[in-house]
Amino acid sequence: MRKIVSLSIWLLVTLGTAGTAVAETKIMLIHSYHQEMKWVEDLTTGVKQELGEDYQLYIHHMDTKRLPKGMFKYSAVRAFSAFQEQKPDLVIICDDNGFGLLGQRIAETTPVVFCGINSDIRRDYPWVINSNNITGVVERPMIKRSIVEFARATSIKLHRVLILLGDSLTADAIYQYDLGAKSHFRIAKNIRADVVRVSSADAWKEQIKLSKKQGYDLILIAGYAAMHEANGEYVSFDELSRWVAANSPVITITSHEQAIGKGRVMAGMVVSGILMGQDSANLAKQLLALPKGSHQIPIHFQSQGKMILSRHELRNWGLKIDNITSRSLILLP
Incomplete structure (x- = not known):
């Protein structure tokens, strides 16, 4: 450590x-x-x-x-x-x-x-x-709302979404109370969500690497600030967020404000x-x-939350802002 x-x-x-x-x-x-x-x-x-x-x-x-x-x-x-x-x-x-x-x-x-x-x-x-x-x-973390508002803001068409959680107490509470302890559900009529929980940074990264092959259009990552390697070594929140920007094969958003920005995660609806x-x-x-x-x-x-997006990461994926008013949106470099 x-x-x-x-x-x-x-x-x-x-x-x-x-x-x-x-x-x-x-x-x-x-x-x-x-x-x-x-x-x-x-x-x-x-x-x-x-x-x-x-x-x-x-x-x-x-x-x-x-x-x-x-x-x-x-x-x-x-x-x-x-x-x-x-x-x-x-x-x-x-x-x-x-x-x-x-x-x-x-x-x-x-x-x-x-x-x-x-x-x-x-x-x-x-x-x-x-x-x-x-x-x-x-x-109350706005997991489902983050996905809906991001799709609305960018007009992206979503069909399958992966919600990736760690095994911390926070992640457990999100799973139990925000997601109703369900591993599969629909966020909207045409958007199916699967919930996967992992216990190590290695497993977390592997799940992200496989996401596109498994048919996901988008990943939402939450509850990963207490991630450790299999050998017990702590992996910093910032390190994991930057790894996502460099390695995720699909668009990734989050519920953590600290994770959003240039060279990190693209966007998310967060609590202040x-x-x-x-x-x-x-x-x-x-x-x-x-x-x-x-x-x-x-x-x-x-x-009460705010939608935050990174202009840099949006450009990297060829996305533009469409359907959110400036008062409900925060744009980062």
């Missing part, structure tokens, strides 16, 4: 201006993943924008995309030790890995806001339902990490303001 610089990265953001007292309310932001992911960066930006100068913000990264699953519990122990040391007034936990490992335990003593959760709350986190101490934002962070911080402020014994703040569902 490539050397990981650190298991956790601490940032202490002291808010306030010269001559004023430091804000007394402490919020801890626990990221399941690592700092270099754009999703993580955008979530942090959104949280900071919404909190402003009225809070002290402590940030911890669990790094569970790069770490093997066998080290998740160790990462959770380190995160919980940091929580105990900082003694925050509220904790925001981002994504399923962190929330599943830490949410219930932290919520025993401290208000919790979750965000970026792909799982079904009632099924996977039933202890949340009757708690007045927890609220958050559920993320900045909006997710803003919504989560807003819920945190509401939860902190509630009197004890108040009713639970309703859980939010974020499904």
Whole structure:
């Protein structure tokens, strides 16, 4: 495994201006993943924008995309030790890995806001339902909508689509809840979709290489940010995205914003990490303001997305933009 610089990265953001007292309310932001992911960066930006100068913000990264699953519990122990040391007034936990490992335990003593959760709350986190101490934002990846909107934008004719997923907790949630745990279904009258899940980067690449021979017109890749080689070595998200641009025999799109761009994946309908962070911080402020014994703040569902396309990759495949207005479309170089 490539050397990981650190298991956790601490940032202490002291808010306030010269001559004023430091804000007394402490919020801890626990990221399941690592700092270099754009999703993580955008979530942090959104949280900071919404909190402003009225809070002290402590940030911890669990790094569970790069770490093997066998080290998740160790990462959770380190995160919980940091929580105990900082003694925050509220904790925001981002994504399923962190929330599943830490949410219930932290919520025993401290208000919790979750965000970026792909799982079904009632099924996977039933202890949340009757708690007045927890609220958050559920993320719904727009897998089917990405395919439909891409076809509409480019007027491409699709017949068979491959949805390629990894075996991470995020990928599992997408399969279970966004795709209904179905391996075969129709997205539209004339578009048939097959879902394939793989457990290693080698198998993932092989599936993409075979896609054209298997009769697919398009591939949608999702849930592959935690991919490892068969020997356990982590393969970076960016490396895999660039491999797709250089090697995929068919058009490939994604649900991950960080993967889209020149020399990477062509397009995708994505959820805004900045909006997710803003919504989560807003819920945190509401939860902190509630009197004890108040009713639970309703859980939010974020499904508002944006279609992003790379001009360079569109040109490589001879595609043009046709049927999407400029307000609902973001074009990258």
